[in-house]
Amino acid sequence: xxxxxxxxxxxxxxxxxxxxxxxxxxxxxxxxxxxxxxxxxxxxxxxxxxxxxxxxxxxxxxxxxxxxxxxxxxxxxxxxxxxxxxxxxxxxxxxxxxxxxxxxxxxxxxxxxxxxxxxxxxxxxxxxxxxxxxxxxxxxxxxxxxxxxxxxxxxxxxxxxxxxxxxxxxxxxxxxxxxxxxxxxxxxxxxxxxxxxxxxxxxxxxxxxxxxxxxxxxxxxxxxxxxxxxxxxxxxxxxxxxxxxxxxxxxxxxxxxxxxxxxxxxxxxxxxxxxxxxxxxxxxxxxxxxxxxxxxxxxxxxxxxxxxxxxxxxxxxxxxxxxxxxxxxxxxxxxxxxxxxxxxxxxxxxxxxxxxxxxxxxxxxxxxxxxxxxxxxxxxxxxxxxxxxxxxxxxxxxxxxxxxxxxxxxxxxxxxxxxxxxxxxxxxxxxxxxxxxxxxxxxxxxxxxxxxxxxxxxxxxxxxxxxxxxxxxxxxxxxxxxxxxxxxxxxxxxxxxxxxxxxxxxxxxxxxxxxxxxxxxxxxxxxxxxxxxxxxxxxxxxxxxxxxxxxxxxxxxxxxxxxxxxxxxxx
Numbered sequence: 001x002x003x004x005x006x007x008x009x010x011x012x013x014x015x016x017x018x019x020x021x022x023x024x025x026x027x028x029x030x031x032x033x034x035x036x037x038x039x040x041x042x043x044x045x046x047x048x049x050x051x052x053x054x055x056x057x058x059x060x061x062x063x064x065x066x067x068x069x070x071x072x073x074x075x076x077x078x079x080x081x082x083x084x085x086x087x088x089x090x091x092x093x094x095x096x097x098x099x100x101x102x103x104x105x106x107x108x109x110x111x112x113x114x115x116x117x118x119x120x121x122x123x124x125x126x127x128x129x130x131x132x133x134x135x136x137x138x139x140x141x142x143x144x145x146x147x148x149x150x151x152x153x154x155x156x157x158x159x160x161x162x163x164x165x166x167x168x169x170x171x172x173x174x175x176x177x178x179x180x181x182x183x184x185x186x187x188x189x190x191x192x193x194x195x196x197x198x199x200x201x202x203x204x205x206x207x208x209x210x211x212x213x214x215x216x217x218x219x220x221x222x223x224x225x226x227x228x229x230x231x232x233x234x235x236x237x238x239x240x241x242x243x244x245x246x247x248x249x250x251x252x253x254x255x256x257x258x259x260x261x262x263x264x265x266x267x268x269x270x271x272x273x274x275x276x277x278x279x280x281x282x283x284x285x286x287x288x289x290x291x292x293x294x295x296x297x298x299x300x301x302x303x304x305x306x307x308x309x310x311x312x313x314x315x316x317x318x319x320x321x322x323x324x325x326x327x328x329x330x331x332x333x334x335x336x337x338x339x340x341x342x343x344x345x346x347x348x349x350x351x352x353x354x355x356x357x358x359x360x361x362x363x364x365x366x367x368x369x370x371x372x373x374x375x376x377x378x379x380x381x382x383x384x385x386x387x388x389x390x391x392x393x394x395x396x397x398x399x400x401x402x403x404x405x406x407x408x409x410x411x412x413x414x415x416x417x418x419x420x421x422x423x424x425x426x427x428x429x430x431x432x433x434x435x436x437x438x439x440x441x442x443x444x445x446x447x448x449x450x451x452x453x454x455x456x457x458x459x460x461x462x463x464x465x466x467x468x469x470x471x472x473x474x475x476x477x478x479x480x481x482x483x484x485x486x487x488x489x490x491x492x493x494x495x496x497x498x499x500x501x502x503x504x505x506x507x508x509x510x511x512x513x514x515x516x517x518x519x520x521x522x523x524x525x526x527x528x529x530x531x532x533x534x535x536x537x538x539x540x541x542x543x544x545x546x547x548x549x550x551x552x553x554x555x556x557x558x559x560x561x562x563x564x565x566x567x568x569x570x571x
Contacts, residue, residue, distance in 0.1 A: 045104040048408040049219065050078055051382075052109045053370050055228065056393065056400035057117040057281040060178075061352070062156070063395050068163055070392035071400045075165035076108040076186065081386055081404045090388035092340045103385055103406050108167060111219065112184040115228035117211075117281045119156065120178040156180070169193075172215050176200040179280075181213045181228045192220040199265045203258045208232065210255075212262040212280075216269055221504045222407075225269035229262055229280040231255040248287065252323055255283060256333040260554030270336060270373060270555055271508065271524045275382050275407060278337060278371045278555070281398065284324035285365040286346065303360045310364060315343045322366060331437075335556045337371040340387040340403075347389050347399040354394045368401045375506055378531035382407050410503050413530055413537070421570035424490040424533060425463070428453070428509075429564045431470065432480040433551070436559040438513055438522045448472050448514045449479045449522060453486045457505035460529065463487040472514045477559075489571075490533070505529040511551050511559060523551025523558030536567040543567070 052073055056063075063071075073080045082105045091100060157173070160182065169190035172183040185193045197216040203209035214227040233251040259282070263270050270276050288297055288305045297305065309318050319325050319341060327333040346364040351357045358364045368389075374381035383406045389399040436447055452469040453462075462468050466487035473479035490502065507527040513520050527549065536542035543566040551559040 046102045046406070046408055048406055049110045049222075050103070051111045051113070051224070051277075051405040051407060052076075052081065052402065053113050053115075053226070053277050053279050053405065054400060054402040055115040055117075055279040055281070055368055055370065057230070057348075057368060057396060057398040058119045059352075059396040059398060060118050060120065061395045063159070063393075065159065067390075067393040067395050068159055071390045071402065072114075072160065072163040073109055073112065074163060076112060076168060076184075078103075078105050078107060078109055078404075081109075081402075086386060087344075087388070089344045090386050092384040092387050093343075095383075095385055099383070100385065108186055109404070110186050110189055111217070111224070112164060112168065112182075113226045113277070113279075114160065114182045114184075115213075115226075115280050116156075116180040117228075117230040118178050119180045171195050171217060172198060174198060174200065174213050174215065176213050177202065177207050177211050179211045179213060179228060179230060181215065181226070183215055183217055183226060185217070185219065189219060194218050196223070197267050197269070199267070201262055201265060203261055204232075209258045210262070212265070214262070214265045214269060216267070216273055221500055222275070222410075223269075223273040223504075224407075225273040225276045227262065227265075227269065227276070227278045229259065229278060229282060231258050231281070231283045233283065252284075252327070255323075256327055259333045260556065263555040264553065268524070271375065271526050271552055272506075274374070274376055274380075274504070274506070276337075276373045276375075277382075277405075278334070279369065279401070281367055282324060282369050283367050284322065284327070284369070285367070286318060286321045286363050287323055288321050288363075302363055306358075306360065306364050310345060310358075315341070318342070318346075324366070324369060331557050333556060334371055336550075336552045337373045337555060338384075339369055339371040340384055342366050344389055345391075347401060349397050350399060352395055352397060354392050356391050356399065359397065368398055370401055370403045372405065375526045376528045376531070378528050379411055379534065380408055410500070410530075411534075413502060413534060422491070422493050423571055424492065424536075425568045425571070426488045426490065426532065427566045427568075428486040429484075429566070430482060430545075430562075431484060431486075432478075432482075432562045433511060434478050434560045434562070436477040436479075436511065436522055436551070438520070438558065446475075446513075446515065447477050447522075448474050449476070450512050450514060451481065451484075452510045452512055453488075454508045454510060455488070455505060455529070457501055457529065459491045459501050460505060460507075461489050461491065463489055490529070502533065503530050507532075509561060511561070521553060523553040525549045525551050525561045532565065532567060536569070539569075541566065541568050 054071060056071065082103060164184060167187055168184040169187050170182065171185050171193060172195045174181050183195065195215060196218050199214045201212045210229060210231040212227060212229045214225065216223055216225045288302055324334065328335050345356050346366050348365055348367040349359045349362040351359060370387065372382045372384070385404050385406055387403040389401055391399060393400050431451060433449065436449060438447060450470045450472040466485065468486070470481045470484045507529055509525040509527070511522040513522050543564065545564045546562055547565055548560060548562050550557045551561060
């Protein structure tokens with residue numbers, strides 16, 4: 001804190017003398033300066049994980065040192081991302097100055113995750129001759145741990161590590177086709193962190209529809225899943241105006257379907273983890289509406305519209321034409337996730353130079369994105385602080401996207417060990433579902449749903465008098481189970497022996513579709529056990545009627561669940 005700020009703080013604490021309007025104005029100005037400075041005692045700062053997520057499509061080119069320096073947090077320093085030079089367009093909507101200043105800007109970021117798409121140069125198309133090109137042409141590995149499979153990738157690794165610095169442990173490094181993903185944890189957290197799952201996927205023939213790498217990082221019991229994706233267009237857009245609309249719709253439908261496929265990877269991290277990030281070149285485009293005549297715009301008209309909207313910074317109008325925003329609103333893809341409003345220039349397609357200059361042969365679009373989801377919304381959720389492109393990145397026809405996110409520490413549940421009972425009984429009754437939406441190939445008459453409750457926590461046991469599933473309802477997307485109940489016992493003595501198990505436990509209510517030949521999952525609703533218990537602390541009984549939540553599958557809503565819940569302390 002500077003001398004000026006310290007004086008301001010002391011003046012703020014003394015308060016104004018009575019009857020002095022001038023003095024009041026001076027105190028108000030001091031308060032404003034103090035808030036803007038972000039200064040204050042360390043006790044003012046919120047405790048939690050600061051998570052950096054960055055993604056860039058390298059367009060088959062090797063990044064130069066200057067570009068990487070602009071993109072990556074130098075030595076992991078928080079101040080590199082959060083400082084007085086941050087543009088207002090980079091601060092996420094809804095983040096107040098108070099929220100911004102409450103995030104500790106000192107020290108180093110706890111978790112750094114990076115995704116690179118098209119990171120293997122093609123010497124023929126780019127004129128480059130490199131180790132990456134040799135790897136691409138000679139080995140064509142589908143998936144591998146990078147250094148273990150081929151030392152040729154060491155060049156990019158060394159460049160990244162030199163910028164990240166020595167205070168980080170590389171927890172996971174994965175190469176899948178021409179997509180690369182890194183997960184770093186600050187060294188002081190490495191002993192309590194581990195990678196529990198890593199999966200790679202290709203969609204279409206030889207990845208013609210896209211690639212993904214999904215990895216789950218466990219940090220002191222909190223499961224963070226990171227899914228790097230590249231979604232691709234498969235249908236060539238024809239020149240004839242009459243066929244353009246159909247071709248674009250086919251491409252959009254394919255991207256939505258591929259995203260759902262990638263999000264349903266083994267373990268289904270979008271519902272099994274506490275918090276999930278999706279990032280990469282998702283390839284969703286800006287698609288302006290038809291002209292006033294109701295006719296689809298020609299390419300020249302689209303270019304004119306794009307130039308006009310960008311020159312006048314019509315961010316809301318651009319967002320209304322964003323395929324990803326539309327898909328999320330229509331529940332076609334990623335409706336379970338959140339992504340910030342883009343109040344900056346699109347990241348694609350640009351000239352390979354510093355600054356932003358568009359190649360208008362393609363509609364400028366926000367193809368590079370970061371989305372997230374929290375399954376602990378009631379108590380602890382991911383907060384986006386900064387979300388921004390990097391115009392200084394010069395070696396690609398994409399500009400990178402990066403975000404800094406804050407995940408507050410768990411709010412501990414405090415039990416009175418002398419007076420509290422040794423167990424809690426949680427009962428779910430009056431269960432019903434509405435608007436069930438299974439996979440598209442299932443007819444309405446083929447929906448035969450039942451519910452199943454699952455919890456992996458050792459301290460949560462099904463009561464002997466209760467079943468873990470309902471009866472099957474036939475041919476309905478609005479089933480009800482008025483007489484069925486789920487009754488679970490939470491053993492508090494067991495939770496004390498197992499540390500923070502209750503703090504981390506998630507309850508999953510699965511909606512299943514019982515078919516003639518097989519059973520499939522319609523979706524999963526996620527409930528935070530600690531949040532349920534926290535609502536009932538200091539009460540012998542607590543209940544809530546007509547509680548509601550959504551079923552999710554493949555990152556989109558697949559129905560709505562309604563239930564009554566009662567929590568009783570003691571057997």
